[in-house]
Amino acid sequence: MDISFSDQDLQFQEEIRAGLNGSEYPAHVREKRDKGIALSKQDMIDFHKFIHSKGWMGYNWPVEYGGTGWSPVQIYLFLNELALAQCPTILPFGVSMVGPVIYTFGNQEQKDRFLPDILEFNTWWCQGYSEPGSGSDLASLKTKAVLDGDHYIVNGSKTWTTLAQNADWIFCLVRTETTQKKQEGISFLLIDMNSPGIEVKPIITIDGDHEVNSVFFTDVKVPADQLIGEEGKGWTYAKFLLAHERFGIAGVPVVKVQLDKLKNITASYNDADLNRKITELEIDLAALEFTELRTLAAIAEGGHPGAESSILKIRGTEIQQRLTELFVEAAGQYILPYEGPEGFESNRTPAGPEYASSSVAQYLNYRKTSIYGGSNEIQKNIIAKAILGV
Amino acid sequence: MDISFSDQDLQFQEEIRAGLNGSEYPAHVREKRDKGIALSKQDMIDFHKFIHSKGWMGYNWPVEYGGTGWSPVQIYLFLNELALAQCPTILPFGVSMVGPVIYTFGNQEQKDRFLPDILEFNTWWCQGYSEPGSGSDLASLKTKAVLDGDHYIVNGSKTWTTLAQNADWIFCLVRTETTQKKQEGISFLLIDMNSPGIEVKPIITIDGDHEVNSVFFTDVKVPADQLIGEEGKGWTYAKFLLAHERFGIAGVPVVKVQLDKLKNITASYNDADLNRKITELEIDLAALEFTELRTLAAIAEGGHPGAESSILKIRGTEIQQRLTELFVEAAGQYILPYEGPEGFESNRTPAGPEYASSSVAQYLNYRKTSIYGGSNEIQKNIIAKAILGV
């Protein structure tokens, strides 16, 4: 056993860090992140273009498709450095979600058509999975695609579609056939968001933010060559995508950065109880971090941790949520003035201490983390079945 | 609304208190309880005979059967005073369990035969409900009683029978008929513990104590006139017994006494965290106590709180268990020396501070409270169904 990273890995880490601290990094993005100001759509594009300019965009892709071909340890270190440098999250919809599905199951034409734009961030993707009636029970989806010549006609609706308001394309699970088993008859379709018949309606979340949307499809014509793989195999592709190693799902480095901020805030408080809670969180975070490293070590050895990654999701979101509660506790009554966020997790009201304004925004925003991506209850069901065999 | 008890009730409370502090109270029982020494069988008999001598034994019985005819408030105050005076619990098996079943469903001969001995504590009763295969699922019991002339022949076994080693009689649920619905075909039978074919085997619990037993029945002949009510109606009687208002189920006064002890112990500790935990427990106890009063007020108005009393069971046992954890925390490493109890909840090892010796005994002993009498999981199922309707 050896706890340390190899010299090559440490050198790699240094290179990433230097790149993120370098002058090419868009200064306006850095400044806004430092001040906790929300990023605009253009800011996000600038950031992703920067990542692409460093050749890092395909961080989890094989070299063959323009990716970096990095090892699991390198990917881990890369994402860690991004978080520690307070970068925005690399949007997963293109590079981590639809990209791998296209290069694994798509045909050559589709690869040529879509992959370069994903890497260059010329297209902003969003995900069309959830529907009003199907949350945790994804397979019960009802959005219909009917083949009509060389087009599908799509009708239905998707919901909780993150940043659909910015998106150029959406990848959708649609029902192409009604079958006995609800997992069958589902297909994986790529749809241009500019197609006539698509309507995007904002969903305002309890923190007042507009991050998610409903997307309505009314007789939307989708060229048949935008179907990935075979008709009726969509469920297989979706499962592949879900099982695709979800690096960074535990959110450890972001919590570390936030925890340091909290400790700075409370350093002068002399509040024994708050300090105790912070310490307990720190200890739980240390346990989670090393659990992630154990998973990483297993992946690096060629293993495929399945249900184990549910631990990272469950405990990671629990820790994130507890941390937001501690910020709220530290802010005390100054959580009261709140006029909704300017954007990502920041309140535009300046009353009271500076940190107070974002604490309640984060608290409310983070309630979603135990719901989406398979609720924590579903994750426990998965562990019960897959690991405990009950 | 009026929070105070009536003057008559307060005077009643004074009378009970005076009686418990009076010279008739068996001095050896008081001394042993003060020192935390376990009571012998004879001590328990002496205590109950004292209660009878005061005319209080039938505290929850109607006057007609030799009971006190007290109001719910009086019963509440009586039990409260008993606990505050650190009396042992009045054994429920006779006076609270089989007694009400006999005077409600038994015939005149049975009433004449059994009730006076219960009030005078001439007979020590135990309860034959649980079986090795049927814990929470009581209705699946298998102990068989076959009518043979004027006797039943009983075969089977009962388990977790509290203090069966001291008992003269046992009241049993037995299967007299095998039916489709498992709740049917069950009968309620009174059995002399001296009958040939009965064997009592101790079960030692994790605190090292001998409180519960297995009772085995091999061709035990039971006179048919010891059947209560009708054959096959046993389940109805058992349900009546379970629904019979379970006064004191929350255990509030005992916790109060214990909490004061804990506060005395930790007063010199200056341990902020332990003090916080004690305060939180105290607040939870206050909420539970007033919840019990609300239930009492409803009963006093002629109401029949059903599932609400499950709150008292769940939260009461949670608080009791947390309290034992705080004693363990206060005792620190001095929980280590432990040679099992002398009897009720007391360790005979004298190493370390005096209170340390009983802390771990109580901790281990109290694990049972969330299991027996319908586990807390079952109690939550009951609330879900009966109150929330899910």
Added chain:
Amino acid sequence: MNLNYSDEQNMLREQVLKFCETNYDFIDREKILDSDSGFSIDNWKQFAELGWLAVPFKEDNGGFNFGPIELTVLFEEFGKALVVEPYLSSVVMSGTILEGSNHPDKTSIIESIISGEHHVSTAYAEVNIGYNFLDCITTVTKNGESYNLNGSKSLVLNAINADQFIVLASYDNAPALVIINASDEGLSVQSFKTLDGQTCGELTFENVSFSSESILALGEEAESLFNKMLDISILCISAEAVGAMTSSYMKTVQYTKEREQFAQPISNFQVLQHRMVDMFIETELTKSLMIKATLQLDSGDPEATKTISALKVQVGKAGRLVGQHAVQLHGGMGVSNEMSIGHYLKRFTAIDSMFGNTQYHINKYQS
């Protein structure tokens, strides 16, 4: 011992319930929040007409001489519908202080509050003093025959609509409660929305001048009056929390019965059932402490303040648990601003933060 509400109290509850059913569904409420004043002037007029604004005041001052019990009845029902009208600030907080003061015009001020025409807000919080409101930095100084007020106050409820402010300040190193007019020179108000859809304001005082008549109470009298106001205010928002918890668990039970996943209502899942049982239990336990505190305050029991702290702790913990579970069990609907359920969570969060949070009252209970 009698824990039944009187017929009169039950009628009051029925009246509020009916009002909220008619005038306060979630859409109505959203419109109210979007209005300039942040509450409905029409509703407030109806509160006045129904006599609700007179509930806690003495008959001498035109009130009904009701006590804490009736206030908790009102607030429990307000909590169920998430009512945002400024009853707490104008009637409970400012009303309590006014009525306990020796202000020569107190009867006429109270009468104008009861009539619904007049709003008074109490300014008690300051930056940098946490929940130790009496350690205030805002100062009263004597200036000839009159007095000057300097400093700033924070988080003043309904500040934008207040006609007068009662200000907690320091005078000769002792607490003072003074009343000033919103129109007084040297006073400026910056107003914000609160996280739960109400309004609050930051007040700044630059040599705001007032006469000795405007001093409501000084020294120990001011302290005891202020603490009395805190006790009754905590009781009211706790009753509101009980109402909000009741709605939260009932709405959640309803939702889980209707929401189908894996071909069955999700209320079938035992884990969710037990979660809802926990919500129910916490609601009942909170209600118990709320009633206990009510009756102790009503009877002038010296233990009341301690019970109020216990209650605030229970409200903080139970509100968090009930609010978070309600959102979790509603899934995506729980975090949508267009559903009421998330707004209960916000209200619980706001309530915990007011007048000392959970941890503050654990410490206070201990001391």
Added chain:
Amino acid sequence: MNLNYSDEQNMLREQVLKFCETNYDFIDREKILDSDSGFSIDNWKQFAELGWLAVPFKEDNGGFNFGPIELTVLFEEFGKALVVEPYLSSVVMSGTILEGSNHPDKTSIIESIISGEHHVSTAYAEVNIGYNFLDCITTVTKNGESYNLNGSKSLVLNAINADQFIVLASYDNAPALVIINASDEGLSVQSFKTLDGQTCGELTFENVSFSSESILALGEEAESLFNKMLDISILCISAEAVGAMTSSYMKTVQYTKEREQFAQPISNFQVLQHRMVDMFIETELTKSLMIKATLQLDSGDPEATKTISALKVQVGKAGRLVGQHAVQLHGGMGVSNEMSIGHYLKRFTAIDSMFGNTQYHINKYQS
């Protein structure tokens, strides 16, 4: 980074696992607990023959020169079977101190420990000093050429079987570690069973006389050696806890699959499933911190002591959760002394109480 055990380490694990399967079922263990010595002399001989007693010692002293990793492998397997042999006291605690000392006979003492013939127990706790072991009241005084030991020590593991004792005492207001013989005049031992079926003793010293050679370490050297011993001892009982947690959740899963209620295995109930998932998650998280602490101690990382505190906190919390859930899910069987499951709870309770409990290590981590 490589988190795989070596082939040699895996072989050691296999060996211990096999030994426990053959010699340490619950009935075997019950017999061992009932014996006079409180552990099995035969087992101890086998430990010696299999070389386990030599694991942590340097080759110079006849050991295998293995480190923390191998110790945790041993203890994790010990924990699964609830092994009671005094490996912690004789090999880990006393062995660590002896090997770090300058005692002229240390090699021969260690060799006799390795051979299984000799037991040494370390006396570190005292009444009234809580977990601040270095604040001890037991005192060494100089008496001409020799020294006297006076005072008392508490909770000395395996005291009844020890041939020698290492005693932490105060000399000239600084810590001292001295070694004395069980047969020395002025020493008396009162032995007790422990809650989890081991033995411990109360030691009293009345002018126990020893020569300067028996001083193992003084002052800062004694302090640092003692702290090193604490770190490695905490690591070992934490590994034991991980083993015990693993057995607890696996036995519980097994039991719930077999136990039928309401005509189905109780493992079908979602609430119980999630409870077992929580047990599994806590076990894995504890194992993570255990491996981290092991590797940090192994590499001499200065952060190791802090990670040890984190680990002890996690062991305390997770042990309680896993132990209590295991008992609860076993129902009546869980509280029966004739089933193994309750004994895991006892062991978790004992482990939390040793070398600083959860709260102590939260404070230590903070400081």
